Amino acid sequence: MDSGVKKPGVTSSRVAEHAGVSQSAVSRTFTPGASISPKTRQKVLASAKELGYRPNAIARSLITSRSRIIAVVMAYLENLFYPDVLEELGRALAAENYHLLLFTGFMDRDSDPVFDQLMQYRVDGIILASTSLSSELSEECAAAGIPVVLFNRTTERDAVSSVTTRNREGGKRIADFLVAGGHTSFGYIAGLENSSTNRDRYEGYVEGLAANGYTNLVVETGNYSRKEAEAAARVMLSRPDRPEAIFVANDHMAVAVMDVARYELGLNIPEELSIVGFDDVGPARWTSYGITTMSQPLKRMVESTVDILMDQIASGEIEAEHRILSGELIVRTSARLPQSGIVERDGQRIYRPREA
Template sequence: MSTAKVTSQQVAERAGVSQSAVSRVFTPGASASKKTVEKVRKAAAELGYRPNVLARAMVSGKSRIIGLVVAYLENQFYPEALEKLSNELQQRGYHVLIFLAEQTAGNIDDVVEEILDYQVDGIIAASVAMSSDLSDRCRAAGVPMVLFNRSQDDPNMSAVTSDNYAGGRKIAEFLLAAGHRKIGHIAGWEGASTQRDREAGFISALAEAGVALHSRAQGDFTMEKAAEATRKMFTSDPPEAVFVANDHMAVAVMDTLRFELGFKVPEDVSVVGFDDVPAAGWPAYNLTTVRQPANRMVADTVEILLDQIENKSDEPRRIAIDGPLILRGSARIPEGWTA
């Protein structure tokens, strides 16, 4: 059996078309008539031909590959968001390579260096922090980057987030309207802009009402540390309500409160999260939370990145999309508010 690879010229001869027509059929975004596409794909299938994507990338200078970096997948928000990002990019003719990195800046720098070796056309960094000079290195390599669900102080970096500051304010206003005054906060990882902005908005709204934060503990966006933070916070002088920086932690907080510490939710304590992951709507949790508008965040992220890739736009854009407060049964609902 011959092991020689089938060439595009052989496909062209079998289909009765030019070699350039074969190239157009297998090039995303290129135009070819329906009849030509059918003939070429039929000939390719009969001969067992597969286009050499890497060779085409070397010739064109475009791989049509996007590097997608994510720090962790335990939080349900990220697998769902990554699926939406991958689907949207594939519909636009791009392929996705997913890289896992730790949240620390040094690690993401190493990962991005590796991504650049794959000759990607662009990078989306989700839930990761990076050093201040990383965007300069990507820009020098001609590879645009957009941050998803994170922001940086770097004015040259494009970023798409939900409006975390406004979301934090909404939660504080909701808890205050329900009559709570002893209010706690279980924070996420301190290095994340999402954590800082959510807490800043939350504290701001409490302060405007003349209410100081009753207690604070850190959960680092992990279930284990969130459970430990709950034990610490509710051992003595427990709060009447607690804002947990994301739903992933809030699930652990509710389980610890109900099944380990003997608190009733929301009778003894109101719990509010942030993200609106699928588990938030499960009857076991029925979690009141701020919904991150993932569809709009994904659409804007892809639009910004492809504009930079295809139109050579170098204007950084910062977008913060407002998300609604979703009222469920984990928190006392203020009079006049409806779930």
């Protein structure tokens, strides 16, 4: 009666035979909304269960030309932000009955093999995150008629959609926050130079500082890598005119910078040095770091991403859509506090100067 053990080759035809109906009937039983009487449906379900039948998604894909697979490209997962994204994407896609084909662990250079695989599997959509090969790759995919969403990255060309947060405003708010905190000299540890997030955060920061009359900004590059961020921090913090406050382009690097500052240079944070990050990733919340940081609304970003994909898949129309969400400046202990502007919300302290 039970079965459990399932022979590899249980096909719809075998079930049909066993249930005394046609193969079409079996197919319709498993196709929501198909025309089938409750009676035969039950018969089929019974036989299916007995034989341990499950529709073959491959065969289905072939004929519907829908794989129900979404490719996710994340070159590296070192930054905890991305595993979080992945987990949330897993949830969101599963809810829509889609599956997640992951491309990771390859060096950024060789985009071509990845692209080839994507095309061969006829994925229904593509999410590009944490990869610098976005631009070229995305254009190609879009040209091939596959919906593409850039996650946490944008591009000028308008063929592909994107989901981001207000990086520019974030950078600006951080500048305001640091100025309000009484700092007078500033540093920036940059992410990947050609990434839109880095560019926008930087520009907003510079703009915000300038608006307050500060132009003495020192810059080093960490390329979103821990190792390089450490090196950058060493250089910046060894300067005679070491800045009082540093905006690090993301939390992943900020953690490294804090370690270097404290343990290699013996600096007290925030008394002697203020650090602000971006992302509000796990370790930022750990007591050892307590990083003051611009949060990215992960859940909403993922929702938007999946939304866009589902829309484009359903409509068949690939029209680039750009969703820009906003985060908050979460105030913790890694930076000196301004006199005012800090409010409490949902048990967190955030920076909200009056005009905002």
